[in-house]
Amino acid sequence: xxxxxxxxxxxxxxxxxxxxxxxxxxxWGVATSAFQIEGAHDADGKGPSIWDTFCxxxxxxxxxxxxxxxxxxxxxxxEDLDLIRDLGVQAYRxxxxxxxxxxxxxxxxxxxxxxxYERLVDGLIARGLKPYLTLNHWDxxxxxxxRGGWGDRATVDRxxxxxxxxxxxLGHKVVSIATHNEPWVVAxxxxxxxxxxxxxxxxxxxAQVSHHLLLSHGLAITAMRALELKASLGIVLNxxxxxxxxxxxxxxxxxxxxxxRLRRWYMDPLFNGRYPVDxxxxxxxxxxxxxxGDLDQIxxxxxxxxxxxxxxxxxxATGAFDNKTSGLELTDMGWEVYPQGLTDLLVSVHRDYPGxxxxxxxxxxxAFPDPLGSDGRVHDADRTRYLDTHxxxxxxxxxxxxxxxxxMVWSLLDNFEWASGYEKRFGIVHVDYATQQRTxxxxxxxxxxxxxxxxxxxxx
Ligand code: FCB
Numbered sequence: 001x002x003x004x005x006x007x008x009x010x011x012x013x014x015x016x017x018x019x020x021x022x023x024x025x026x027x028w029g030v031a032t033s034a035f036q037i038e039g040a041h042d043a044d045g046k047g048p049s050i051w052d053t054f055c056x057x058x059x060x061x062x063x064x065x066x067x068x069x070x071x072x073x074x075x076x077x078x079e080d081l082d083l084i085r086d087l088g089v090q091a092y093r094x095x096x097x098x099x100x101x102x103x104x105x106x107x108x109x110x111x112x113x114x115x116x117y118e119r120l121v122d123g124l125i126a127r128g129l130k131p132y133l134t135l136n137h138w139d140x141x142x143x144x145x146x147r148g149g150w151g152d153r154a155t156v157d158r159x160x161x162x163x164x165x166x167x168x169x170l171g172h173k174v175v176s177i178a179t180h181n182e183p184w185v186v187a188x189x190x191x192x193x194x195x196x197x198x199x200x201x202x203x204x205x206x207a208q209v210s211h212h213l214l215l216s217h218g219l220a221i222t223a224m225r226a227l228e229l230k231a232s233l234g235i236v237l238n239x240x241x242x243x244x245x246x247x248x249x250x251x252x253x254x255x256x257x258x259x260x261r262l263r264r265w266y267m268d269p270l271f272n273g274r275y276p277v278d279x280x281x282x283x284x285x286x287x288x289x290x291x292x293g294d295l296d297q298i299x300x301x302x303x304x305x306x307x308x309x310x311x312x313x314x315x316x317a318t319g320a321f322d323n324k325t326s327g328l329e330l331t332d333m334g335w336e337v338y339p340q341g342l343t344d345l346l347v348s349v350h351r352d353y354p355g356x357x358x359x360x361x362x363x364x365x366x367a368f369p370d371p372l373g374s375d376g377r378v379h380d381a382d383r384t385r386y387l388d389t390h391x392x393x394x395x396x397x398x399x400x401x402x403x404x405x406x407x408m409v410w411s412l413l414d415n416f417e418w419a420s421g422y423e424k425r426f427g428i429v430h431v432d433y434a435t436q437q438r439t440x441x442x443x444x445x446x447x448x449x450x451x452x453x454x455x456x457x458x459x460x
Pocket of ligand 1: 426
């Protein structure tokens with residue numbers, strides 16, 4: 001990035017966050033995922049993923065786009081690694097595209113794909129950056145979907161093979177491996193609501209998918225543990241604290257059930273070895289089929305839980321809550337800006353699940369439409385404020401005793417925002433999709449200066 005040369009430093013970067021205390025081993029990073037940035041959808045032997053297929057269905061992506069080109073990260077790897085280095089962060093969270101390294105999900109491995117991720121990891125290490133690897137950020141090989149995808153128990157075994165292939169190749173170089181990113185999204189948005197790949201609308205299937213994702217997590221962790229890697233092993237979940245819209249019993253019960261669906265459904269089996277009774281009851285006949293021993297396999301010790309946080313939930317029993325009336329600032333996604341929710345969430349996860357050893361914020365950020373100005377800059381004061389107040393909220397959780405390991409901004413680059421296509425921009429670096437020009441936004445410069453100040457304070 002040219003940020004350190006071309007732009008003057010921001011004088012008071014992230015002032016609210018700067019007033020908080022972060023531990024000396026706290027890791028500052030940025031995050032992306034493979035499908036959202038790589039492009040090169042059929043290069044060098046890559047197989048199609050369910051997202052390649054889904055994008056080709058008319059009407060499912062807001063701007064009728066796809067991931068064929070995206071940010072051309074596959075071809076621009078070195079430039080992007082330099083960009084991350086010049087941001088001065090310590091860590092980069094990325095995902096591996098399963099069909100790039102094993103095109104049909106079983107059978108032959110694709111050496112060109114593996115070599116790409118090896119170059120990525122080696123390139124990070126050479127630049128002094130810590131690689132945080134995610135195995136499944138949603139881009140399942142289409143060939144496995146053709147045989148039932150996550151609804152088919154055999155996919156669990158394929159995932160364990162995939163995890164082991166990556167762990168053997170890269171596990172001794174990366175600092176962290178997460179099995180899945182946001183299994184709730186895969187199950188609910190992909191298989192119940194049908195708005196994400198593979199676009200199915202079947203509640204029973206969605207529940208079964210969530211069970212298979214959790215089972216594959218546990219089995220992959222157990223298999224990878226046997227390799228005695230130095231990397232921390234864990235999982236990344238999306239969470240939002242659920243607040244009742246009013247103080248009525250009905251709204252409180254509705255908020256509790258929603259918390260069950262989003263958070264307890266995943267955290268209870270991971271840490272307590274059971275599915276929450278209230279959610280099972282709500283699912284009724286649609287509850288997943290669980291084989292004897294599955295829950296023991298899911299509840300294996302892990303080193304961390306990554307939390308992706310964007311906003312809160314406000315739940316009313318009648319579904320009547322409209323966040324446009326809350327008076328809070330909304331992002332371009334229509335999500336409320338609510339930093340206090342991040343503190344509340346982290347504190348509650350620590351309180352409710354004493355088995356959690358370490359928490360990371362593995363994604364946090366905001367979509368805002370700020371354009372590239374005639375001065376060649378992006379003055380995204382809204383995003384800068386968002387980062388400032390949310391990092392401060394992490395500081396407040398730390399002050400309350402939550403064992404936090406790090407914070408990663410979503411996202412390094414503007415990128416393919418799933419069903420929203422390229423219309424929503426989450427990057428702290430602007431991408432001009434016509435030229436692939438990267439321009440650090442003001443938020444990137446503020447984050448850079450904030451991290452620099454944090455790290456230099458450690459040396460004093
Ligand atoms: C999360 C996803 C990530 C990104 C952000 C905005 O749910 O993990 O890929 O799309 O939302």
